[in-house]
Amino acid sequence: MGRPTVHIIGAGLAGLAAAVRLAGGPRDVVLHEAARHAGGRCRSYFDPALGITIDNGNHLLLSGNTDARNYLAAIGAEDQLTGPPEADFAFMDLATGERWRLRPNAGAFPWWIFSPNRRVPGTSPLDYLGLLRLLLPGKDAPVGEVLSQSGVLYERLWRPFFLAALNTDPGEGSSKLASAVVRETLARGGRACRPLVARQGLSAAFIDPALDDLSKHGAKIHFEHRLRAIGFAMGRANAFHFGDNVLPLGPEDTVILAVPPQIAGSLVPGLKTPDSYRAIVNAHFSIAPPADFPPLMGIVNGTIEWLFAFPDRLSVTISGADRLLDVSREDLAGRIWAEVAKVTQIEKPLPPWQIIKEKRATFAATVAENRRRPGIETAYANLVLAGDWTATGLPATIEGAIRSGHRAAGKIAAMR
Numbered sequence: 365m366g367r368p369t370v371h372i373i374g375a376g377l378a379g380l381a382a383a384v385r386l387a388g389g390p391r392d393v394v395l396h397e398a399a400r401h402a403g404g405r406c407r408s409y410f411d412p413a414l415g416i417t418i419d420n421g422n423h424l425l426l427s428g429n430t431d432a433r434n435y436l437a438a439i440g441a442e443d444q445l446t447g448p449p450e451a452d453f454a455f456m457d458l459a460t461g462e463r464w465r466l467r468p469n470a471g472a473f474p475w476w477i478f479s480p481n482r483r484v485p486g487t488s489p490l491d492y493l494g495l496l497r498l499l500l501p502g503k504d505a506p507v508g509e510v511l512s513q514s515g516v517l518y519e520r521l522w523r524p525f526f527l528a529a530l531n532t533d534p535g536e537g538s539s540k541l542a543s544a545v546v547r548e549t550l551a552r553g554g555r556a557c558r559p560l561v562a563r564q565g566l567s568a569a570f571i572d573p574a575l576d577d578l579s580k581h582g583a584k585i586h587f588e589h590r591l592r593a594i595g596f597a598m599g600r601a602n603a604f605h606f607g608d609n610v611l612p613l614g615p616e617d618t619v620i621l622a623v624p625p626q627i628a629g630s631l632v633p634g635l636k637t638p639d640s641y642r643a644i645v646n647a648h649f650s651i652a653p654p655a656d657f658p659p660l661m662g663i664v665n666g667t668i669e670w671l672f673a674f675p676d677r678l679s680v681t682i683s684g685a686d687r688l689l690d691v692s693r694e695d696l697a698g699r700i701w702a703e704v705a706k707v708t709q710i711e712k713p714l715p716p717w718q719i720i721k722e723k724r725a726t727f728a729a730t731v732a733e734n735r736r737r738p739g740i741e742t743a744y745a746n747l748v749l750a751g752d753w754t755a756t757g758l759p760a761t762i763e764g765a766i767r768s769g770h771r772a773a774g775k776i777a778a779m780r
């Protein structure tokens with residue numbers, strides 16, 4: 365009898381992370397990806413309007429993202445993430461013009477909150493104690509019910525931090541998910557919250573080296589191979605329907621379904637998944653940043669939230685951006701550029717730009733949606749789930765997607 369095959373549906377980060385773990389093992393690994401390319405919501409592409417390669421959206425990681433870093437180490441791409449040697453975040457308040465740096469110290473005891481040069485200006489050490497309430501065990505509740513939503517610290521730190529981490533207004537975001545992010549990063553000290561960015565692009569870091577690694581280990585990947593339906597019998601998945609062709613599965617074959625929640629819900633009978641989403645808007649401007657501009661800056665009291673400076677462009681991320689979906693791209697580009705020009709002090713008219721509105725960027729990280737996330741197991745013995753929307757305990761992030769892929773791979777590896 366031939367070797368059993370593990371079929372992985374979806375070559376986003378969850379599917380790729382599972383494939384990298386399983387390739388070279390006792391099962392043949394075959395990936396089926398609907399698009400012409402791998403990477404899903406985390407990839408680079410050549411943008412004709414700008415004439416350069418950009419990422420579909422700016423992605424920020426923190427050094428405490430251990431699954432993501434292990435994945436990069438496994439595909440030989442750890443050096444693709446760059447960031448300052450210590451946790452160091454530049455900020456600007458667009459309403460007052462104030463600029464500051466947030467610099468948590470490396471170790472777990474947070475003495476940085478006692479240092480006016482390291483903490484948020486206008487705050488006192490006592491203000492930070494409020495965060496302890498979020499870390500206490502208790503039932504899941506909106507962050508807004510656990511942390512005070514007023515005051516300088518909220519406006520200048522907790523709101524931007526949790527909005528970025530949850531892609532959901534913290535007022536309604538899940539306190540369990542927010543707390544998990546803090547536990548894995550800030551609560552472990554500055555060593556675990558250095559900001560990291562893929563300077564040469566998401567594909568150069570997360571996707572292309574994974575595809576090389578998979579090909580080296582004999583894994584196969586079929587692009588433009590959209591799974592339309594799964595056949596089930598006797599409590600197992602037993603066939604794939606790809607439009608006009610049907611692929612029967614052998615008795616030892618296994619499946620990792622690593623597609624977005626709405627697709628998984630349509631393929632697996634009775635599967636409950638998150639079903640409400642939040643948008644992210646990214647704006648890219650083809651213009652070199654000023655020489656001494658930091659690679660990343662948090663902005664408060666503006667439309668823009670995070671400004672990324674790459675050698676050939678300035679890029680802006682706006683999370684939880686559903687309110688902007690109906691604003692025209694031209695209006696958005698003008699409005700966003702006015703703020704970017706103020707922050708960077710570049711006195712130039714609107715440069716070539718691109719606006720990308722990702723309507724379903726992530727599931728809404730609310731208490732109700734978090735409850736709808738399934739674990740990796742399904743009612744079918746040979747079918748497991750992966751994806752940032754499964755019950756990873758984290759919001760929809762690179763770390764969550766990769767962790768889900770690692771868990772799914774572990775489950776498959778443990779099957780006899």
Ligand SMILES: Cc1cc2nc3c(=O)[nH]c(=O)nc-3n(C[C@H](O)[C@H](O)[C@H](O)COP(=O)(O)OP(=O)(O)OC[C@H]3O[C@@H](n4cnc5c(N)ncnc54)[C@H](O)[C@@H]3O)c2cc1C
Pocket residue numbers: 373374375376377378379396397398399402403404405406420421422423424425589590591592622623624627644646722724725726750751752753760761762763765
């Ligand atoms: C604009 C934006 C900014 C973001 N910023 C950050 C950030 O700063 N930091 C961070 O950590 N995270 C960020 N994220 C979240 C991160 O990108 C995602 O959590 C992660 O990429 C999800 O990976 P995934 O594999 O779970 O899903 P996906 O990337 O959605 O992958 C699913 C794959 O399945 C394929 N597929 C779908 N249907 C089928 C089918 N029927 N058959 C076969 N294949 C199919 C899709 O084409 C896709 O390739 C951001 C996301 C967006 C959109």
